[in-house]
Amino acid sequence: MKLAFFNIQNIFHRHIGLVNLYNNENKVRWTQEFENLMLRQHSSQSDYDRMRILSHFLGFDKDEQTPYYTIKNTMGQLRIKRGVDMEMPKASHLTHWEGWAKIDSIPIDDVAIHNKAKVILEVDPDVLILAEVEDRDSLLKFGQSFLSSEQTSPYKEIVFLPTNDTYGRGIGVLAKKGFNLESLQTHVNTPDCNGNPIFDVDLQKYRVKTCSGMYLDIHCTHFTNNNNDLELFAARQKLQSKHIATLFNKKQLNTTNPSVLVGTLNAPSYSNAIAPIIQDTELRDITKHLSFSVDLDKGKDADYFRLGAYKMGVNIKQRDYLMLSKGLFNATLNCGLVRKGMGHKNRPKWGIFNTIKNEKHTASQHPMLWCDLDI
Numbered sequence: 001m002k003l004a005f006f007n008i009q010n011i012f013h014r015h016i017g018l019v020n021l022y023n024n025e026n027k028v029r030w031t032q033e034f035e036n037l038m039l040r041q042h043s044s045q046s047d048y049d050r051m052r053i054l055s056h057f058l059g060f061d062k063d064e065q066t067p068y069y070t071i072k073n074t075m076g077q078l079r080i081k082r083g084v085d086m087e088m089p090k091a092s093h094l095t096h097w098e099g100w101a102k103i104d105s106i107p108i109d110d111v112a113i114h115n116k117a118k119v120i121l122e123v124d125p126d127v128l129i130l131a132e133v134e135d136r137d138s139l140l141k142f143g144q145s146f147l148s149s150e151q152t153s154p155y156k157e158i159v160f161l162p163t164n165d166t167y168g169r170g171i172g173v174l175a176k177k178g179f180n181l182e183s184l185q186t187h188v189n190t191p192d193c194n195g196n197p198i199f200d201v202d203l204q205k206y207r208v209k210t211c212s213g214m215y216l217d218i219h220c221t222h223f224t225n226n227n228n229d230l231e232l233f234a235a236r237q238k239l240q241s242k243h244i245a246t247l248f249n250k251k252q253l254n255t256t257n258p259s260v261l262v263g264t265l266n267a268p269s270y271s272n273a274i275a276p277i278i279q280d281t282e283l284r285d286i287t288k289h290l291s292f293s294v295d296l297d298k299g300k301d302a303d304y305f306r307l308g309a310y311k312m313g314v315n316i317k318q319r320d321y322l323m324l325s326k327g328l329f330n331a332t333l334n335c336g337l338v339r340k341g342m343g344h345k346n347r348p349k350w351g352i353f354n355t356i357k358n359e360k361h362t363a364s365q366h367p368m369l370w371c372d373l374d375i
Contacts, residue, residue, distance in 0.1 A: 001179070001210055001373045004125035005220070005262035005322050007366035008116055011138045013105040015167040030054050053360065105134070115353055115363035117146035119341040123370045124152050126179050127208055129220050129262050130172040136160035139172045147174075157181045163202035163222075164188050171204055171220050178211040190243070198243050200224050200236060207257075214258070214375050216328075219244075221263040223274075237265070237273035245276035248283065258375070259283070259325040264366065266319045268308030283323040286335040286371050287311060294337040294367075297349045310337060315349070322369040335371035342367060 010018075034054045037047050120128065133139050139160045148154035155174035159181060162170040175181055185205040192198045201222040208216045223240060225233035248259065261283055267274045269285065277283065286292055287310050296302045296313035305312040316339065324332065341363025343356050356362060 001127070001216075001375055002123060002125040002370060003127050003129075003218070003260065003322075003373060004120070004123050004368055004370035005129045005131070005320065006120060006368040007131040007222075007264045007320055007364060009132050009364040009366065010108060010134050010169070011116065011142045012113065013107050013134060013138075015105050015169075017104075018167050019106060027058065030058055034058065050358070053358075109360040111355055111357075111361040112363060113142075113146070115341045115355055115361060117142070118353055118355075119338055119363050119368050120147060121152060122338050122340065123368060125370055126176045127218070128155070128174040129206075129218065130174070131220065131222050131264055132169040133160060133172040134168060135170070136172075139174075143174055153177065159184065159206075161186060161202070161204055163204075164197050164199060165201045165222075165224065166226060169201070169222075171202065171222075173206050173218075175208060180209045181206055182209050182215070183207040192239065199240055200226075203240075203244060203247075210375055212375060216260065216375070217257050218260045218262065221261070221265075223264065223266050225266065233266075234271075234273040237267060237271075238276070241265075241274045241276040245280040248277075248281045258328045260328065261323040262321065262369070264320050268318050270308065277323075282326050284326065284329040286322045286324060286329075286332065286369065287318070287337075289329065289332050289335050289371075291332065291334045292336055293334070294339065295351045298351075314339075316342070316367070320366050320369055322371060324371065328373060328375070331374045333372045333374050335369075337367045337369055339367035 034051060037043065037051050037054075040047060130139070136158075140158055143155045143158050153176055156177045157173070157175035157180065159173045160170055161173075161184065162168070173181065183206075187199055187203040188197060190198050190203075199221065201224055203219060203221045206218045206220075208218060210216060221240070221244065223233075223237045227233075244261070248261070261277070265274050265277070269278055278285075292311070294310065294314050297304070297315055302313040304315060306315040306317075308317050309315045310318050314337065322335075339350060340353050341356070342350075342365060343352060343359050343362040344350075353363075
């Protein structure tokens, strides 16, 4: 059985707030690139196209901040809203509505969408967990139109569950024939000591019945930092990690079902913020398995190990995890990481798809993690 986890960073459209969230860390590089293009004596059409893209990234145009109306579908009635405290009248000639709407998401480049699919098809897993999915309709269309072909069998089970995320990012589960999703469990309403949800996104559990009749419990979570407050984020990570560790320790006492934890924890394995998961459970990270394989960095980077990276020669900071209970870890035949859909900010450091010409074409800023289990 092949199992994979991929933070896909949305499929067809992404919330504009998430796009802006990453802008500050890239602005210096974008500014330098824009200036270099401006100084060229002979600019090509592609240079002008790139400058238009960079001008948007750098905030030269502020169209997204214009106070357009927000359109909402409420019980079949089209209603409009202007401002947080305003009432929402029905859209009609009485409201003097002219048809403008505020857009809260932007479309993802077609090349990037195909690269997302190429990452998945590189492994062709039997059970696939996707983080940061915008909605069920997108997940269905993606599975049917991009992940099914004469070479690959389609996913028969396609499930989407929303979460607490303020940007609407949910989690998707896809399973092929012979792998049945028996049950789902969500922790969106699990409270902390103040009565607020513990999980900023969710902790979801999927019980899968495999071809052999074995039951496999897969858990997925995502620790997000939406306000750039690192101290507050670390405290939230620690709180959520402790809760997850408690659940896994209780589970190991009460059942023998093999268990998996996948997710974007947004911290390296040595971080105190996720120490309860790493140190206080019997879960083992697949990056520690002897069969763990990945296309290494090119040149001198292949012999270098950055603190917090996946392994020597894979010098991207570890944020994503696929962790197995002891029995599953011992039953792992092969495992690895696919980062061909991740672009480089500077010079090439690892092999990527030849369809990635710029950052718009990047499949995701996250790699895919996978394992092949003898179960």
